[in-house]
Amino acid sequence: MSAHGSDRAQVTLGALAAKKDAGEPIVMVTAYDYPGAQIVEAAGVDVVLVGDSAAMTVLGYDSTVPVTVDEMLMLTAAVRRGLSTPLLVGDLPFGSYEASDSLAIATAQRFIKEAGCDLVKIERGGTSVDRARALVAAGIPVLGHVGLTPQTAASLGGYRAQGRTADAARAVIDDALALQDAGCSMIVVEAVPSEVTAALMPLMRVPVIGIGAGADADGQVLVFHDLLGLYDGGAAKFVKRYADLRTDAVSGVAAYAAEVRSGEYPATEHGYSMPAAEAAELREMLAGR
Numbered sequence: 001m002s003a004h005g006s007d008r009a010q011v012t013l014g015a016l017a018a019k020k021d022a023g024e025p026i027v028m029v030t031a032y033d034y035p036g037a038q039i040v041e042a043a044g045v046d047v048v049l050v051g052d053s054a055a056m057t058v059l060g061y062d063s064t065v066p067v068t069v070d071e072m073l074m075l076t077a078a079v080r081r082g083l084s085t086p087l088l089v090g091d092l093p094f095g096s097y098e099a100s101d102s103l104a105i106a107t108a109q110r111f112i113k114e115a116g117c118d119l120v121k122i123e124r125g126g127t128s129v130d131r132a133r134a135l136v137a138a139g140i141p142v143l144g145h146v147g148l149t150p151q152t153a154a155s156l157g158g159y160r161a162q163g164r165t166a167d168a169a170r171a172v173i174d175d176a177l178a179l180q181d182a183g184c185s186m187i188v189v190e191a192v193p194s195e196v197t198a199a200l201m202p203l204m205r206v207p208v209i210g211i212g213a214g215a216d217a218d219g220q221v222l223v224f225h226d227l228l229g230l231y232d233g234g235a236a237k238f239v240k241r242y243a244d245l246r247t248d249a250v251s252g253v254a255a256y257a258a259e260v261r262s263g264e265y266p267a268t269e270h271g272y273s274m275p276a277a278e279a280a281e282l283r284e285m286l287a288g289r
């Protein structure tokens with residue numbers, strides 16, 4: 001039994017390493033609130049990421065760039081309250097870790113202390129490799145993110161696949177290896193040709209989670225709103241929809257609106273009643289007003 005009372009054993013970094021060694025795929029998904037966390041818990045996923053994709057999926061920004069540490073902490077803490085067994089990864093937002101090791105450590109410590117994260121995620125190679133090394137030295141497990149890194153999509157030429165030439169593929173692989181050498185516990189690889197992932201995998205000791213990176217990674221991650229069809233926006237090529245909850249939700253709310261307007265809702269069974277004598281007394285009390 002896990003520390004939170006679930007029958008399923010708590011997922012640990014050791015358990016993920018064992019899955020990698022056994023060739024057993026690792027399932028990771030995003031979540032952004034308490035009911036979402038309860039859903040992914042019940043579905044039995046291994047790792048939950050409160051991604052800064054929350055900027056778009058739940059906060060309505062048009063990129064991940066504007067979301068703040070306080071906004072991410074509030075969402076991440078809500079997810080923590082709904083989870084028992086999966087590993088919880090907090091996503092350090094743009095501008096909250098890049099400038100210095102001490103900034104990265106101070107921000108990451110808030111995600112661990114205030115939101116109960118097991119790991120934090122940072123994007124890119126380059127200076128993020130130094131930040132990852134500093135975080136690991138400070139005792140904070142880190143998930144690195146390479147390939148398409150949405151926080152710096154503008155400098156990558158927009159939201160597009162990365163590593164499509166041999167040189168560009170080599171750069172993605174070098175970033176992943178540098179993050180692994182810096183002590184990252186896991187790496188996400190986003191939007192790269194499957195050939196790049198296939199070339200990377202024999203070089204990686206830590207689990208690699210793909211998103212739009214083909215089938216060779218140790219696991220896959222998708223955005224909750226994308227896979228459930230909740231998000232009313234264009235989805236990336238790699239998204240597979242497993243449900244159409246937005247359509248169901250719109251028709252549910254429309255049915256409620258129609259019943260309120262027609263008087264069909266609420267019916268007697270949706271209300272409360274008082275003893276007849278009390279109702280009579282109330283009418284009498286009000287009669288003289």
Ligand code: KIV
Pocket residue numbers: 030049050051052053054091145188190211221222223
């Ligand atoms: O923010 C996010 O949801 C992510 C995943 C797509 C990996 O970074």
